[in-house]
Amino acid sequence: MRIGVITFPGTLDDVDAARAVRYAGAEAVSLWHGDHDLQGVDAVVVPGGFSYGDYLRAGAIASLAPIMREVVDGAAKGLPVLGICNGFQILCEADLLPGALTRNEKLHFVCRDQALRVENADTAWTSGYGAGEEIVVPVKNAEGRFVAAPETLAEIEGEGRVAFRYVGGNPNGSTNDIAGVTSANGRVVGLMPHPEHAIDLLTGPSVQGLGLFTSVLAAV
Amino acid sequence: MARVVVDVMPKPEILDVQGQAVSRALTRIGVSGIEVRQGKHFELEVDDSVDDETLHRIAGDLLANPVIEDWKVTRL
Numbered sequence: 001m002r003i004g005v006i007t008f009p010g011t012l013d014d015v016d017a018a019r020a021v022r023y024a025g026a027e028a029v030s031l032w033h034g035d036h037d038l039q040g041v042d043a044v045v046v047p048g049g050f051s052y053g054d055y056l057r058a059g060a061i062a063s064l065a066p067i068m069r070e071v072v073d074g075a076a077k078g079l080p081v082l083g084i085c086n087g088f089q090i091l092c093e094a095d096l097l098p099g100a101l102t103r104n105e106k107l108h109f110v111c112r113d114q115a116l117r118v119e120n121a122d123t124a125w126t127s128g129y130g131a132g133e134e135i136v137v138p139v140k141n142a143e144g145r146f147v148a149a150p151e152t153l154a155e156i157e158g159e160g161r162v163a164f165r166y167v168g169g170n171p172n173g174s175t176n177d178i179a180g181v182t183s184a185n186g187r188v189v190g191l192m193p194h195p196e197h198a199i200d201l202l203t204g205p206s207v208q209g210l211g212l213f214t215s216v217l218a219a220v
Numbered sequence: 221m222a223r224v225v226v227d228v229m230p231k232p233e234i235l236d237v238q239g240q241a242v243s244r245a246l247t248r249i250g251v252s253g254i255e256v257r258q259g260k261h262f263e264l265e266v267d268d269s270v271d272d273e274t275l276h277r278i279a280g281d282l283l284a285n286p287v288i289e290d291w292k293v294t295r296l
Contacts, residue, residue: 148287
């Protein structure tokens with residue numbers, strides 16, 4: 001099982017994402033933004049950071065990078081893709097996920113441990129959790145407020161495509177407390193909080209983030 | 221060459237927290253009664269071979285995110 005982790009100019013969390021992949025028991029494969037090559041990986045993680053300095057809009061320029069053309073093509077064939085934080089923003093900009101991420105309600109960069117509820121435990125990245133299970137992982141962003149057109153919102157809520165919801169306090173004014181969403185087929189998931197930072201008690205608030213990386217092992 | 225301006229603004233229904241912050245700062249310099257919405261202004265130097273359809277495509281595909289923003293293309 002080989003899981004690709006993409007590095008763009010300005011990516012920060014690729015090392016932690018690769019570490020989470022290894023903790024889950026898979027091989028982490030570094031993928032470069034400028035390549036048109038997924039190196040035959042079984043799944044892809046688009047990690048967090050500030051790709052292209054958040055120029056234009058967070059994730060906008062990275063969504064057009066050569067490697068993202070391959071990710072979009074792969075996703076159309078069922079390749080599991082996980083976008084974390086800036087990676088979530090990139091997947092929305094690439095139209096792999098609905099909605100958009102905007103400036104936090106109070107304009108603050110929020111950095112804290114955050115409780116989440118797993119709303120959909122049937123996706124490629126959440127099958128290891130129970131539906132309704134609560135986990136605590138770090139959240140750290142300034143543009144994490146999920147918004148979508150009313151009809152889009154009704155669709156993703158109606159189809160159970162909210163993957164994670166904030167509990168115990170919404171950190172950024174995100175619509176309906178949405179922390180993460182999934183594609184219609186459950187193969188692509190994006191979330192603003194950072195499960196890759198919650199895989200070892202030495203450095204994280206819990207090990208409850210590891211479940212995303214172990215879930216996908218059963219999905220390919 | 222032609223000069224083209226693309227103005228991008230958050231949709232009216234999108235909470236513009238940056239504009240709100242600017243509005244609040246205005247009261248600190250003693251000005252009230254002004255509500256600000258903040259957007260982006262792009263100035264393009266465009267080859268004559270680029271048609272309007274292309275300009276609207278780049279505005280909608282890259283300069284603006286249609287989920288949250290409206291845009292206007294103006295040839296000067």
